[in-house]
Amino acid sequence: MKKLLILLVCICFSFFLSAQQVTRPSLVYTDGLSLNLIGQAFPLQNSYHRIDTAQYRDFPVVIKRLLTQAAGLVISFKTNSPRIAAKWCVTNSRAGNNMTPVMNKGLDLYIKRDGVWQFAGVGRPDGVCNEYTLVQNMDETEKECLLYLPLYDEVKSLSVGVDSGYHITAGEDPFKKMKVAVYGSSITQGASASRPGMAYLARLSRDMGINFINLGLSGNGKMEKEVADMLAGIRADAFVLDCFANPSPDQITQRTAYLVKAIRTAHPNAPIIMIQAGFREGGNFDSAIANIARLKDKNVWDAFEKLKKEGVKKLYLIRGDDLLGRDHEATTDGIHPNDLGFDRMLQVIKPEMVKILGSVY
Amino acid sequence: MKKLLILLVCICFSFFLSAQQVTRPSLVYTDGLSLNLIGQAFPLQNSYHRIDTAQYRDFPVVIKRLLTQAAGLVISFKTNSPRIAAKWCVTNSRAGNNMTPVMNKGLDLYIKRDGVWQFAGVGRPDGVCNEYTLVQNMDETEKECLLYLPLYDEVKSLSVGVDSGYHITAGEDPFKKMKVAVYGSSITQGASASRPGMAYLARLSRDMGINFINLGLSGNGKMEKEVADMLAGIRADAFVLDCFANPSPDQITQRTAYLVKAIRTAHPNAPIIMIQAGFREGGNFDSAIANIARLKDKNVWDAFEKLKKEGVKKLYLIRGDDLLGRDHEATTDGIHPNDLGFDRMLQVIKPEMVKILGSVY
Numbered sequence: 001m002k003k004l005l006i007l008l009v010c011i012c013f014s015f016f017l018s019a020q021q022v023t024r025p026s027l028v029y030t031d032g033l034s035l036n037l038i039g040q041a042f043p044l045q046n047s048y049h050r051i052d053t054a055q056y057r058d059f060p061v062v063i064k065r066l067l068t069q070a071a072g073l074v075i076s077f078k079t080n081s082p083r084i085a086a087k088w089c090v091t092n093s094r095a096g097n098n099m100t101p102v103m104n105k106g107l108d109l110y111i112k113r114d115g116v117w118q119f120a121g122v123g124r125p126d127g128v129c130n131e132y133t134l135v136q137n138m139d140e141t142e143k144e145c146l147l148y149l150p151l152y153d154e155v156k157s158l159s160v161g162v163d164s165g166y167h168i169t170a171g172e173d174p175f176k177k178m179k180v181a182v183y184g185s186s187i188t189q190g191a192s193a194s195r196p197g198m199a200y201l202a203r204l205s206r207d208m209g210i211n212f213i214n215l216g217l218s219g220n221g222k223m224e225k226e227v228a229d230m231l232a233g234i235r236a237d238a239f240v241l242d243c244f245a246n247p248s249p250d251q252i253t254q255r256t257a258y259l260v261k262a263i264r265t266a267h268p269n270a271p272i273i274m275i276q277a278g279f280r281e282g283g284n285f286d287s288a289i290a291n292i293a294r295l296k297d298k299n300v301w302d303a304f305e306k307l308k309k310e311g312v313k314k315l316y317l318i319r320g321d322d323l324l325g326r327d328h329e330a331t332t333d334g335i336h337p338n339d340l341g342f343d344r345m346l347q348v349i350k351p352e353m354v355k356i357l358g359s360v361y
Numbered sequence: 362m363k364k365l366l367i368l369l370v371c372i373c374f375s376f377f378l379s380a381q382q383v384t385r386p387s388l389v390y391t392d393g394l395s396l397n398l399i400g401q402a403f404p405l406q407n408s409y410h411r412i413d414t415a416q417y418r419d420f421p422v423v424i425k426r427l428l429t430q431a432a433g434l435v436i437s438f439k440t441n442s443p444r445i446a447a448k449w450c451v452t453n454s455r456a457g458n459n460m461t462p463v464m465n466k467g468l469d470l471y472i473k474r475d476g477v478w479q480f481a482g483v484g485r486p487d488g489v490c491n492e493y494t495l496v497q498n499m500d501e502t503e504k505e506c507l508l509y510l511p512l513y514d515e516v517k518s519l520s521v522g523v524d525s526g527y528h529i530t531a532g533e534d535p536f537k538k539m540k541v542a543v544y545g546s547s548i549t550q551g552a553s554a555s556r557p558g559m560a561y562l563a564r565l566s567r568d569m570g571i572n573f574i575n576l577g578l579s580g581n582g583k584m585e586k587e588v589a590d591m592l593a594g595i596r597a598d599a600f601v602l603d604c605f606a607n608p609s610p611d612q613i614t615q616r617t618a619y620l621v622k623a624i625r626t627a628h629p630n631a632p633i634i635m636i637q638a639g640f641r642e643g644g645n646f647d648s649a650i651a652n653i654a655r656l657k658d659k660n661v662w663d664a665f666e667k668l669k670k671e672g673v674k675k676l677y678l679i680r681g682d683d684l685l686g687r688d689h690e691a692t693t694d695g696i697h698p699n700d701l702g703f704d705r706m707l708q709v710i711k712p713e714m715v716k717i718l719g720s721v722y
Contacts, residue, residue, distance in 0.1 A: 097467065097485045100553065101458040102694060111646055119689040120646045124458045137649040192461065194553055194693035194700075203690070285472055285481045288498040328480040329564070329700075332555035333463060338700040339555075339690075 072214025278320025433575025639681025
């Protein structure tokens with residue numbers, strides 16, 4: 001009698017389970033590399049690295065590591081699935097104390113609606129390998145999607161899940177009309193955006209329809225000759241130098257000309273846009289920090305003026321004075337813009353970019 | 362000969378070390394509890410908890426834990442030291458994936474200049490017990506300082522370090538003219554501000570000179586009767602209910618009246634300000650999330666109208682529609698405002714607060 005009862009319970013439970021499966025279809029995963037990966041400086045097969053550093057043996061080790069991080073990489077796809085999920089693996093590195101894990105190791109999904117890229121959901125990381133539903137309960141119309149990869153970690157593998165019975169295919173590159181290589185610092189790489197899609201270059205790409213290639217190298221945008229030569233080799237329509245928070249004031253004086261001229265030689269007509277680092281909020285009360293920041297901006301200005309006088313054309317400078325506003329609230333840690341800071345930066349930088357590059361929309 | 366050389370090097374090195382010590386005085390630490398701790402709802406000795414939960418045995422366990430977290434607590438002190446450091450211990454809890462460790466477990470220092478509280482530096486956490494220099498290289502004038510404690514962790518101990526030879530004393534409470542108890546959700550508690558001083562209540566206190574007491578209970582602002590009774594017992598000049606993201610739509614209908622009436626009975630003339638939760642960005646494409654958020658806002662509105670009709674005076678409602686703007690960029694994860702979101706919330710909430718409470722500046 002007791003055995004019969006247990007059997008009965010088991011049967012009921014398995015019915016219950018299969019009923020669950022009927023109401024929620026299973027997820028079918030597609031390798032991200034078989035979709036359309038956007039944001040790499042050079043064509044690069046089968047990798048979520050920004051640059052194939054095997055090609056650049058002389059780069060400092062730290063730069064090779066930073067270039068394995070997926071900052072600025074985006075997967076474009078189309079699907080009619082009501083649900084979009086992802087599986088992805090990153091490294092076991094510790095997240096920065098000024099960063100959210102969602103930005104550092106997570107994913108960020110945008111979907112186009114009414115011609116505008118709109119936030120749809122994040123992929124929250126929980127360890128080295130993760131699985132997360134980014135959005136669900138959507139209608140079944142086909143949608144164009146952009147999945148932003150982690151800004152501060154290497155992506156070892158990634159696949160996108162949709163409900164079985166629905167399709168997923170590679171999407172177009174919405175930013176293909178113009179490519180701009182942006183060499184920079186941690187701020188360029190995206191610290192301290194709250195999620196990958198909030199890095200200022202990601203926002204600028206969505207706003208302007210331009211492919212801003214993220215070559216931000218956290219703490220290491222120091223204009224080494226080897227890196228300058230690599231940058232000059234990128235087939236881009238324009239170049240942005242947003243690296244000046246990282247080199248010392250002397251390094252700015254010594255190295256800026258080589259970098260600008262290397263790019264100019266390889267690209268006689270490409271606009272080159274320098275962005276001053278601007279006021280460092282950690283220097284609001286710390287006079288030593290404030291003095292160094294001022295000196296850096298002065299040396300950037302002097303290097304710019306000297307290059308102009310030497311006849312370098314189409315060289316532009318965006319001043320740093322007002323990038324973060326004046327209330328000192330726009331950073332996470334006195335160095336890195338928070339999302340309010342990035343918003344303010346865009347209010348200064350975007351109109352200048354539109355003036356210089358035009359908007360392709 | 363070789364031994365002599367080693368001896369000589371050792372002597373030189375020890376001279377070098379003591380010279381270092383002369384140029385940089387050692388830090389002298391003062392227990393934070395001997396300074397002026399601001400932000401607790403009731404007088405509470407020797408603790409960085411928000412509420413003495415031993416007094417409230419019937420609270421759900423999770424709420425007791427959340428009330429040990431130091432959200433909204435600030436240490437006021439004065440010092441003429443060129444350097445300010447801190448030692449502090451928190452728990453070994455894992456930081457949220459939508460939070461920076463600086464906000465979750467770190468410190469945030471503001472200093473008054475020209476009558477305005479300005480950001481001076483953060484204390485970056487690195488483990489359970491931490492030591493960090495928040496700012497240095499300052500002039501030697503006496504300064505009023507506010508040190509914000511971690512928003513999402515318990516502070517077990519904390520001491521403030523200044524250079525030896527300089528003084529540190531308890532500061533005034535700059536917000537003593539008016540006290541407003543704010544009961545709420547994770548958003549109220551401060552997720553996902555980038556650092557403790559960027560929580561919207563912290564910004565509002567600095568802007569308005571009012572002591573907004575942070576009783577945000579991450580995920581648990583569900584208006585339980587026991588919690589309502591505790592809130593009604595707070596000696597505050599006004600009450601804000603920013604909790605409506607947490608209860609179910611039904612709970613809003615069932616519980617709001619009891620909470621409002623409990624406060625009204627204990628405080629016949631205190632303004633009571635309800636804030637709708639507003640649009641949930643995770644519902645931008647997820648129709649289920651959007652529907653629940655809409656229903657919650659409707660039920661808040663209905664409860665408000667009903668209470669007004671029943672004759673409850675000085676009851677106000679701030680609508681949720683435009684708290685985060687319309688571009689869907691203002692959250693970290695589809696739920697919690699990032700610093701851009703908090704900035705937008707303040708643009709809606711602050712003028713309403715000024716209208717209802719007046720500014721004490």
